[in-house]
Amino acid sequence: MNGRVGYWTCEEEISLTRGPSGLGFNIVGGTDQQYISNDSGIYVSRIKENGAAALDGRLQEGDKILTVNGQDLKNLLHQDAVDLFRNAGYTVSLRVQHREQVQNGPVGHRSEGESSGIPIAMILVPVFALTVVAAWTFMRYRQQL
DSSP: OOOOEEEEEEEEEEEEEOBTTBTSEEEEEOTTSOSBTTBOOEEEEEEOTTSHHHHHOOOOTTOEEEEETTEEOTTOOHHHHHHHHHTSOSEEEEEEEEEEEEESSOOOOOOTTOOOOOOHHHHHHHHHHHHHHHHHHHHHHHHHO
16 A cells, blocks of 8 residues: 545536525635635535435535536635525525545545445454354364264
8 A cells, every 4th residue: 555645526516406494505615714725615514414405415515616506606705605605596506526535546436325445354354253153163063963
């Protein structure tokens, strides 16, 4: 293992229908409140449980929101971005950038619910232990006959 960590990004268009609690997420960032150093982008800081975003399932905490209804979010003050979301209407189209960390392996996309992988030792140790117990039980049973 070389210990290198990298990131990959992908963009996605997400359409949300405003619910009783709005769009169901909080944002951070803006030119006056950079969330990431040297990046004035707008990021999802929290997905509200049972909100529109949580029920849709595609928007994730840490996603960068690039556009709202086609309007670019570059170089906006935080409050201007908040106002844009509040006035976006009932159905809101978001262009988002997902960012995932990749460590020591090829970049790939996992579908929802798919495991990110299990270390082989976590599988082999219990299998080995069960094999030993089964063999011991068989030998003991065989001797009693």
